[in-house]
Amino acid sequence: MTSRAIDQLETPALLLEQGCMKQNIARMREQLMRLKVGFRPHVKTAKCIEIALAMSGGTPGPITVSTLREADYFADHGFTDILYAVGITPNKMGHVAALLKRDVKLTLILDSLDAAHVLAQAAAALPMPIRALIEIDCDGHRAGILPESPDLLGVAQTLVDGGVVVGGVMTHAGSSYECRSDDALRAMAEQERARTVLAAERLRQAGHAAPVVSVGSTPTALFAQSLNGVTEVRAGVFVFFDLVMAGLGVCSVDDIAISVLTTVIGHQRDHGWTIVDAGWMAMSRDRGTAAQPVDQGFGLVCDVNGNALTDYIVVSANQEHGIVAHRDGATGKALNLPVGSQLRILPNHACATGAQHARYHVVNNSPQITSVWERIGGW
Ligand SMILES: Cc1ncc(COP(=O)(O)O)c(C=O)c1O
Known part of the structure; x- marks a missing residue:
């Protein structure tokens, strides 16, 4: 606990x-x-x-x-x-x-x-x-x-x-x-x-x-x-479900049980970008929604409470940097959040994103962490 x-x-x-x-x-x-x-x-x-x-x-x-x-x-x-x-x-x-x-x-x-x-x-x-x-x-x-x-x-x-x-x-x-x-x-x-x-x-x-x-x-x-x-x-x-399953109509976005908590580290306002500390190392490189009617980039952005900001996705990812932008690429629609603000990112593929992490921080519809559960990896 x-x-x-x-x-x-x-x-x-x-x-x-x-x-x-x-x-x-x-x-x-x-x-x-x-x-x-x-x-x-x-x-x-x-x-x-x-x-x-x-x-x-x-x-x-x-x-x-x-x-x-x-x-x-x-x-x-x-x-x-x-x-x-x-x-x-x-x-x-x-x-x-x-x-x-x-x-x-x-x-x-x-x-x-x-x-x-x-x-x-x-x-x-x-x-x-x-x-x-x-x-x-x-x-x-x-x-x-x-x-x-x-x-x-x-x-x-x-x-x-x-x-x-x-x-x-x-x-x-x-x-x-x-x-x-x-x-x-x-x-x-x-x-x-x-x-x-x-x-x-x-x-x-x-x-x-x-x-x-x-x-x-x-x-x-x-x-x-x-x-x-x-x-x-x-x-x-x-x-857990994930964005690929939601894209298939097997679940809704609200059913997705895991997300990556991330923090705003900066902005490129000319591009309409918000830079966060969840890159592909945290999300995985899985781009499973790329072949679906709605491409969710490297993940769909939610506010810190888990409410989906349906027009914002991680459009591009480096190892430890994620670039969050409006899905239509409009530069005037950047998320205006100060450095240090937290967001959650829903994964394309739960198996792949989970595998990037050593543990789950368990929450129950509240910011309070009720448990920390370890997970294994490797062969
Ligand atoms: C052999 C096998 N069985 C069952 C499953 C479970 O499929 P799903 O993750 O869609 O529930 C998988 C998933 O890759 C699998 O490879």
């Missing part, structure tokens, strides 16, 4: 509106309950034990991680059912073995025969079983095996022959971030569901139990109308 208020913080500093985060978590949990599907929140956005517990409903439950460092950290805090959702490689098998030996139920993912052979080889040397999901390409976005591909059955058989447990299938509809309408988001959610269920059915017809059908991205999770055949949803960025 701390008795400080945000005006005493050295900036830039990451703020977390706890009430807002709680609402975002409640919204996702209610949606998944309505769809009668399990929840395996992705904790890579938060990388923080207090937040992972809130996402899990108060006690440790199934989680998804993006690094084995996260797996270590969350296992240290009582999370034992962990999906590591990045394709496995040989140089990580020692780390995987160490996690399995401490009784973490770690599930891996893979999408190639090469990786299946790596797992089979590692399984032979371990006293406990290795469990894996086969990654499915549901949208051409990134990794995965197409559900119709003969490789799907080849990979499953290689795993079984090597003594690896085929847990089922997983996918991530990353293309949902490129959808431009509610209808497109609903269609993408259905595509994610149908393609992954098809892959699971093919595995079952070939004699594999494949009990797990794991899907998830925040937009598809919130726009899905049916998740028949799916057993669990992984979503992460919903916990």
